[in-house]
Amino acid sequence: MTLDELSLVALYSAMAVYALAFMAFAIDLARRSATVERELEYRTSASLRVGVSLTALAALLHFAAAMLRGFAAHRVPWANMYEFAMTGTLLIVSVFLVVIWVSKVDLRFLGTFITGLVLLFLGVASVNFYVAVVPLPPALQSAWLVIHVFVATSATGFFALGFALSVLQLLQSRRETAGTGPRFLATLPDAERLENFAYRINIVGFILWTFTLMAGAIWAERAWGRYWGWDTKEVWTFIIWTLFAGYIHARATRGWRGTRASWLAIVGFSAVIFNFTVVNLFFKGLHAYSGLS
Amino acid sequence: MSRPSDYIDSRPELPDGGAPARNVPLNAVGWARWAWTQLTSMRTALVLLLLLAIAAVPGSLVPQRSSDPNGVSQYFVNNPQLAPVLDWFGMFEVYSSVWFSAIYILLFISLIGCVVPRAKHHWEAMRSQPPATPMRLDRLPGFVTLESTATSDETMAAAERALRTARYRVQRFDRDAPSLSAERGYIRETGNLVFHLSLVGVLVAVAFGGGFGYTGQRTVVSGQSFVNTLASYDSFNPGRWFHDGQLDPFSVRLDDLAVTYETENSAALGQPIDYLASVTVTEPDGSEEPRAIRVNDPLRTNGADIYLLGNGYAPTLTVRDPAGNVVFTDSVPFLPQDAKLTSLGVIKIPDGLASQIGMVGFFYPTQAEGANKAYYSAFPDLEYPMVTLNVFSGDLGLDAGKPTSVYQLDTSTMTQLNGRKVGTESIELRPGETEDLPNGLGTVTFDDARGANATTSDYTGSVKRFASLQIHHDPSRTWVLVFSLTALAGLLTSLFVARRRLWVKILDDGRRIELAGLARGDDPRLESAIADISRQLPSSRPTEGTVG
Numbered sequence: 001m002t003l004d005e006l007s008l009v010a011l012y013s014a015m016a017v018y019a020l021a022f023m024a025f026a027i028d029l030a031r032r033s034a035t036v037e038r039e040l041e042y043r044t045s046a047s048l049r050v051g052v053s054l055t056a057l058a059a060l061l062h063f064a065a066a067m068l069r070g071f072a073a074h075r076v077p078w079a080n081m082y083e084f085a086m087t088g089t090l091l092i093v094s095v096f097l098v099v100i101w102v103s104k105v106d107l108r109f110l111g112t113f114i115t116g117l118v119l120l121f122l123g124v125a126s127v128n129f130y131v132a133v134v135p136l137p138p139a140l141q142s143a144w145l146v147i148h149v150f151v152a153t154s155a156t157g158f159f160a161l162g163f164a165l166s167v168l169q170l171l172q173s174r175r176e177t178a179g180t181g182p183r184f185l186a187t188l189p190d191a192e193r194l195e196n197f198a199y200r201i202n203i204v205g206f207i208l209w210t211f212t213l214m215a216g217a218i219w220a221e222r223a224w225g226r227y228w229g230w231d232t233k234e235v236w237t238f239i240i241w242t243l244f245a246g247y248i249h250a251r252a253t254r255g256w257r258g259t260r261a262s263w264l265a266i267v268g269f270s271a272v273i274f275n276f277t278v279v280n281l282f283f284k285g286l287h288a289y290s291g292l293s
Numbered sequence: 294m295s296r297p298s299d300y301i302d303s304r305p306e307l308p309d310g311g312a313p314a315r316n317v318p319l320n321a322v323g324w325a326r327w328a329w330t331q332l333t334s335m336r337t338a339l340v341l342l343l344l345l346a347i348a349a350v351p352g353s354l355v356p357q358r359s360s361d362p363n364g365v366s367q368y369f370v371n372n373p374q375l376a377p378v379l380d381w382f383g384m385f386e387v388y389s390s391v392w393f394s395a396i397y398i399l400l401f402i403s404l405i406g407c408v409v410p411r412a413k414h415h416w417e418a419m420r421s422q423p424p425a426t427p428m429r430l431d432r433l434p435g436f437v438t439l440e441s442t443a444t445s446d447e448t449m450a451a452a453e454r455a456l457r458t459a460r461y462r463v464q465r466f467d468r469d470a471p472s473l474s475a476e477r478g479y480i481r482e483t484g485n486l487v488f489h490l491s492l493v494g495v496l497v498a499v500a501f502g503g504g505f506g507y508t509g510q511r512t513v514v515s516g517q518s519f520v521n522t523l524a525s526y527d528s529f530n531p532g533r534w535f536h537d538g539q540l541d542p543f544s545v546r547l548d549d550l551a552v553t554y555e556t557e558n559s560a561a562l563g564q565p566i567d568y569l570a571s572v573t574v575t576e577p578d579g580s581e582e583p584r585a586i587r588v589n590d591p592l593r594t595n596g597a598d599i600y601l602l603g604n605g606y607a608p609t610l611t612v613r614d615p616a617g618n619v620v621f622t623d624s625v626p627f628l629p630q631d632a633k634l635t636s637l638g639v640i641k642i643p644d645g646l647a648s649q650i651g652m653v654g655f656f657y658p659t660q661a662e663g664a665n666k667a668y669y670s671a672f673p674d675l676e677y678p679m680v681t682l683n684v685f686s687g688d689l690g691l692d693a694g695k696p697t698s699v700y701q702l703d704t705s706t707m708t709q710l711n712g713r714k715v716g717t718e719s720i721e722l723r724p725g726e727t728e729d730l731p732n733g734l735g736t737v738t739f740d741d742a743r744g745a746n747a748t749t750s751d752y753t754g755s756v757k758r759f760a761s762l763q764i765h766h767d768p769s770r771t772w773v774l775v776f777s778l779t780a781l782a783g784l785l786t787s788l789f790v791a792r793r794r795l796w797v798k799i800l801d802d803g804r805r806i807e808l809a810g811l812a813r814g815d816d817p818r819l820e821s822a823i824a825d826i827s828r829q830l831p832s833s834r835p836t837e838g839t840v841g
Contacts (some may be wrong), residue, residue, distance in 0.1 A: 134560050135566055137565065138566070138568050196817070207781075211781065217777070225591065226767075229360050242345050249335060249338060249339045251301070253301060254299040255336070256336070256339060279353070284361070285360075
């Protein structure tokens with residue numbers, strides 16, 4: 001068995017464990033709804049702890065898959081679409097695990113969203129984006145590949161968490177005003193606290209994104225002879241940066257804080273996903289590294 | 294007014310974004326002031342930011358002249374009706390269009406109009422002392438009461454020490470009771486201002502660099518030189534304020550272009566692994582120096598940066614008239630058409646033969662034959678090279694004074710003399726071979742770059758390569774980087790340094806201590822900061838950690 005085949009085995013195993021973790025998190029949400037329905041106080045359920053443990057286990061397998069792929073290719077495992085997806089989702093999970101580890105507030109309720117998102121991306125990536133290991137084209141042979149792409153994918157991890165929190169914030173504020181929405185919301189922090197968490201996570205993403213943009217410009221100057229040329233990927237990086245800059249402004253603008261600001265975070269993360277999928281696959285440009293033809 | 298009136302922390306002094314108040318006469322000054330307030334408001338800045346994001350989208354959907362001129366030409370061919378309409382709206386030059394420029398210029402005016410008064414206010418705030426302690430602390434966030442175990446003076450001293458260690462600016466007040474008013478994190482606002490002003494710096498530096506810089510392209514066949522003068526560029530895009538005197542007359546000779554291809558990994562056979570252009574730079578003073586250009590590693594010399602952006606083969610072809618006199622000999626760059634370097638080239642011979650002829654040639658570095666008898670290249674390196682030529686006679690159109698591309702042959706007014714279309718064979722040549730041109734026009738030779746009588750068992754080095762070089766000069770690049778870095782530093786400070794006020798008040802003759810704080814901007818650690826200070830006060834309230 002080659003290293004790359006081992007990597008695939010590890011990845012499929014990780015996906016299976018993620019699926020179990022997703023179920024555990026979903027059971028926890030169901031339990032939250034049930035306690036609200038019976039007007040009991042919600043106490044952290046065992047399934048929540050199982051979900052986190054399974055996610056950590058899956059992340060280890062996922063990490064092994066990425067490492068094996070890297071060893072198989074003798075380079076960092078993020079040089080084509082399949083590898084971006086594999087490493088990017090690993091970073092999303094890692095950011096989630098680190099944040100719930102560090103945060104004093106219990107954010108484990110985001111597990112369903114995170115494991116679901118990761119599972120979806122890994123499924124699409126392993127079925128549709130898989131390519132055999134090939135050497136790096138000369139344009140990618142640079143230390144900036146390590147820095148620029150890694151920071152960009154880390155930013156995606158933070159934006160993903162921020163997105164989930166913003167969506168919950170919208171649901172929560174609707175529940176607070178109209179009383180509608182899934183019952184488990186009653187066990188989550190109120191809309192204002194969700195907004196504050198979303199903001200703190202999104203600004204980390206924004207800083208990383210700013211760095212991505214700058215590192216990309218430095219690299220582009222070396223590789224393509226100009227630091228900025230409105231290549232399609234540069235355009236979308238700029239659009240995402242502007243959207244999140246708008247989000248941060250909105251948070252400080254009377255009348256925009258709250259619901260409107262959170263919509264901007266949601267649109268911003270959607271643009272990140274659009275940039276990763278549609279722009280990579282269908283837009284013509286210099287960032288043509290999907291490895292797919 | 295230091296901040297726009299719709300800034301979340303400012304008091305709504307003005308009617309929220311409203312028109313001038315009724316009692317103000319609606320004269321020009323009133324309206325101008327109103328318009329300025331509108332333009333510099335947070336809401337306007339936000340809307341302009343979002344407009345900028347939306348306005349950037351079309352440039353990724355439609356090819357842009359700046360980055361993809363061939364794509365634009367192709368778009369006009371494919372969409373003859375739509376393209377002129379889009380062109381009228383500037384859709385092929387989105388980022389230099391009037392509407393895109395209008396948005397970012399307004400955004401920057403709004404930014405300056407917002408930042409300058411804030412900078413003035415911040416300058417004053419930094420030099421003034423923290424404001425007086427509020428009468429009642431119990432309504433403020435993080436309010437705590439402690440039982441003191443020391444005298445009033447001792448508590449005050451301990452509190453001042455703790456606050457100063459935590460880098461607070463401290464002011465004592467004795468209005469109703471002895472109290473300390475402390476503030477920290479002024480640098481948060483400094484960072485914010487630095488960030489915004491740095492963006493202005495980036496914009497100015499980019500404009501300056503674009504105006505005084507230049508970008509040129511030049512194709513150089515190995516063994517040839519190019520001198521950095523206007524005439525020697527294949528294409529040249531100067532900035533608005535560029536003048537010829539800016540070009541230092543250095544020259545660059547391409548000694549060799551070595552390309553390494555993947556030969557073992559079956560999933561990537563023929564994928565290029567490395568390009569290395571070995572060049573000799575001749576300085577304006579005549580001194581020579583061997584240098585190298587790689588992808589990701591440009592040659593920086595004489596204020597210019599030289600990039601290796603493309604490569605291909607330049608077969609050397611020689612045409613002789615029937616008497617054997619050479620009428621044409623040159624290494625002609627053939628443009629790659631696919632990853633295996635099947636390449637297309639054009640040779641034009643206006644003089645010396647019985648009629649003007651043009652030849653359209655294909656070059657296959659490793660020629661192979663497909664099922665339909667069509668040739669293709671199976672590998673990008675020189676394993677089994679071949680040139681095929683179709684000859685056309687007639688008017689080359691060179692005398693009409695119209696600019697023509699050396700890479701294109703307009704065959705509409707010419708007669709094809711050989712090739713599949715007219716039922717004869719194309720001329721097929723391997724390095725070192727000669728064949729007759731049709732109609733007894735003369736002969737054509739595919740010269741072996743290694744010289745005559747070279748071996749045909751190994752074709753390595755038999756055909757010259759060419760390099761597409763881009764020469765770029767940007768005088769303000771470093772400034773763009775410097776301003777970007779200060780922007781990043783400012784952003785980090787403005788988002789992560791907490792700005793807060795803290796008050797310590799001694800009541801009941803020193804027996805009771807009150808603490809409270811107020812966050813200015815997002816501050817997740819306000820309460821823990823108050824707890825930190827209170828732990829260092831001489832109090833009897835059991836607190837975790839050491840009590841100082």
